[in-house]
Amino acid sequence: MNPIIYAIPLFMLTIVLEFAWAWHRHGNRVRGVGGGTRRIYDFADAIGSMQIGILSRIAGAFPRLLTLGIYVLVFQQFAVASWDMSNPLSWLAALLLYDFFYYWKHRANHEVRIMWAGHITHHNSEYFNLSTALRQSSTTFVFDWMFYLPMAVLGVPPALFVAVALIDLLYQYWVHTELIGRLGWFDRIFVSPSNHRVHHGQDDYCIDRNYGGILIVWDRLFGTYADERDEPITYGVRTPLRSVNPLWGNWHHYVAIWHDLKAARGLSARLECLFAPPSGWSGHQPGDFEAATFQRHEVPVSRTTRHYVLAQHALNVVLVCLFLYAFKQWSAWQGALAGLWMVAALAAPAALMEGRRWGRWLEAARWACAPALVWALMAPARALGSAA
Ligand SMILES: [Zn+2]
Ligand SMILES: [Zn+2]
Known part of the structure; x- marks a missing residue:
């Protein structure tokens, strides 16, 4: 049976517990920019995030069979070794390998615009709590599977691949919270609430930082690490969603790319629309960002x-x-x-x-x-x- 079925009630329970903790210990507020405070949970945002999570499971159910089928095929045809699944070292090595390729997949998700159009769904909430973790894209499956094919060639059996993929995914759930502060040495080795807050920030120093899944060591090795600073982080993206519709949350950046493609003249400009970083070949970040004047999207609900x-x-x-x-x-x-x-x-x-x-x-x-x-x-x- 799909193990996510067991995880879903646990996700719901922990979100309720985090909300209760946020409410009773902090009045649902944390320190905001300029000495003020801001809310940790918002009803419409949290429901929207959870609905996006449900949509991703439904939309991904069928393609997942196909992409896993490709992995199995490559494993059967090209595996150069056979790994012993009963050996705990095989599990550790497979998890390390998965996490390494996850880093590059995640980095490409941010630095290639057509891939960012899918991954943006995880980032277009302007809040940061456990419900944000469930904002998984319904479309990133189109490219993501390719990054893990080297594991099939190296001989990681499909069952082991599926298991470590699940461990990597589930690990990342708990780091989406504002209620856990810095954790010292842990923040410098593992992905943690502190360094993942940076990953979800739209402040200048947060952009394209901290891509790791379980280990943040990859970011330190490949030059994309940033430590959390003392000022509060502003979450979200520079091209704001301004909606809680789960479909629009998945599509809005594809639509933006489509409009840019129609306006682009020449092959180079069109290739830039699709394959350059979201900020274009120039690398300048889109739009001026001013934390002090930033307004969160609010949806008042009766x-x-x-x-x-x-x-x-x-x-x-x-x-x-x-x-x-x-x-x-x-x-x-x-x-x-x-x-x-x-x-x-x-x-x-x-x-x-x-x-x-x-x-x-x-x-x-x-x-x-x-x-x-x-x-x-x-x-x-x-x-x-x-x-x-
Ligand atoms: Zn990301
Ligand atoms: Zn995240």
């Missing part, structure tokens, strides 16, 4: 809408677990139908929070379609029943 959205979110958490459990038994069209319905289940609450009229229509339409969806998903069970 109490009634909050209650409704929270209930829908709780239901979506259960439904994504069911989806991940069942999708391998479904046919492609059943998976596509369930996936589409879930996309609507994620987009509609966000639209309701933003006060968009189409949110109500979408919400009504998806619930009207729910009985037909259940009927369609029961098809294999019906076939089995009639065969018996």
Whole structure:
């Protein structure tokens, strides 16, 4: 069974615990720029982040089978050695290798614009808490798998690869918090809340820094390390999202690239749009950033809408677990139908929070379609029943 199914309830529980800690110990506030304070958690942002996480699991379920299939194929055809999975040293070496290639993949995600368009989803929240960790892109799978193929050639068995990939991913969850300060020597060897806060900052000194997954040592080796400074960090990106819609959170930078491509003249300018760093070949960061005048995107949500959205979110958490459990038994069209319905289940609450009229229509339409969806998903069970 997909181990993420076990992790999802743990994610939800720890987010509730972090929120409770933030609220009771700190009044949900930390030190802000200029001696003021700012909120740690925001309702619309946290729900938006969690919905983005659910969307990434649904969108990634099918391509993940394909990309893992390619890894298996390369392993079977080109592996130069065979690793003993019963040896703990194999696990350690595989984890180290994975973390090394993760560093380069993550660096490319930030420094090649077409890849940044996918990874930006993880960074376009202006808050930094455990819910931010779940903001995983639904599109980075297009390029990410290529970076790990050397591990297949080196002979890391697919089962070991999957295991260390999961360890690396799960490790990175706890570092998304403002409630844990500096940890001394730990901050200089491992990825930690302090050095990962820097990674999510849009202050000048934070841009393109601290790419590590488990070890921050890679950044120190390859010149991308920055220590957290004493002033509060401003989280987010220089091309702000200004939305909590999980679909727009995944698409907005692709749309920006598309507009730039249409305006670009000549091959070199078009290649720059796609493959240069987000700031272009010149390397100058886009837009002036002034921490003192920066305004977070605020989405005021009424109490009634909050209650409704929270209930829908709780239901979506259960439904994504069911989806991940069942999708391998479904046919492609059943998976596509369930996936589409879930996309609507994620987009509609966000639209309701933003006060968009189409949110109500979408919400009504998806619930009207729910009985037909259940009927369609029961098809294999019906076939089995009639065969018996
Ligand atoms: Zn990043
Ligand atoms: Zn992060």
